Amino acid sequence: MLNIGTYEGFGANSVISFKEASVVLGFDHDHVQNRIGNEWFPEQAIARRYRSRALKLSVIPVIPFIIDEGEKFTSPFRSRLVVMVHNFCAENWDKLRVDPKVAQDLVIDSGCMKIRFGNRVSDAMADLNTNILSFQRISFDTNADWQAPTLGKQKYCAFDIAKEFRDNGIEKTYARFPGLVQEDVDAAVLYVSANPKIGAASEAARASRKARITAPKSVSALQC
Known part of the structure; x- marks a missing residue:
């Protein structure tokens, strides 16, 4: 990146x-x-x-x-x-x-x-x-499983912003991510265009994290 x-x-x-x-x-x-x-x-x-x-x-x-x-x-x-x-x-x-x-x-x-x-x-x-x-509008969330590129005070993920914009347009992007401005969306699209492999890796990391959270605990773990 x-x-x-x-x-x-x-x-x-x-x-x-x-x-x-x-x-x-x-x-x-x-x-x-x-x-x-x-x-x-x-x-x-x-x-x-x-x-x-x-x-x-x-x-x-x-x-x-x-x-x-x-x-x-x-x-x-x-x-x-x-x-x-x-x-x-x-x-x-x-x-x-x-x-x-x-x-x-x-x-x-x-x-x-x-x-x-x-x-x-x-x-x-x-x-x-x-x-x-x-x-320069982008910051990195080091608390995530991976260093997620984020925008806005709410630290929205750049890849989520770019996908929403690509799929549904600017107005729905504003609705889903309150507080963003046009320059934030532009920055997200630019970053994602330049880093498509990181986007794929981020999806994999988030899927892995979700699987760990939702996976049923083993019997031995439940007995502890």
């Missing part, structure tokens, strides 16, 4: 999984994964989360440009481009979090031509900023 720290801070060197990066930017997960797997990104852009590879947040803004235009360039030039953006974003992260347009004038000289890609970087940073705000 994303779980960048506790969804607070979101510094330039925080990391995000491939799946979450895909959801944040609106790309197919396998498409992004294959580009990374084919070494389209230099080692500076890659981090480790648990046993899986992940991406540093400061490299996310260049991904749309690389995905769409990367095949036009040689591997060394692609790496140079990514390193340039990674360094720029890392150095200007606080400014970019406030105003993504800070990146609009980014240009790289390939030797025979100048490539302007600042607008693409700005747009991607704006998407990232929006989704960071969504993820």
Whole structure:
């Protein structure tokens, strides 16, 4: 799962999984994964989360440009481009979090031509900023059998919210989960889209817990 720290801070060197990066930017997960797997990104852009590879947040803004235009360039030039953006974003992260347009004038000289890609970087940073705000609405219930992602003061489970919204729409979601606002529902849908396997695992954990609670006690246990 994303779980960048506790969804607070979101510094330039925080990391995000491939799946979450895909959801944040609106790309197919396998498409992004294959580009990374084919070494389209230099080692500076890659981090480790648990046993899986992940991406540093400061490299996310260049991904749309690389995905769409990367095949036009040689591997060394692609790496140079990514390193340039990674360094720029890392150095200007606080400014970019406030105003993504800070990146609009980014240009790289390939030797025979100048490539302007600042607008693409700005747009991607704006998407990232929006989704960071969504993820920051989520907290984790450590009292559950698993660390459930929750929203609202009542700590409603994100997976329950997203399912209700998907099945019955926004009004019935508000009725079932009083106190939520549109931004909470958006955050739940975004989180679940990026973490479908966790949703399956959560259902299994809750089913197991319910089975333990409702299971008949053994004769020896009843005699104690």
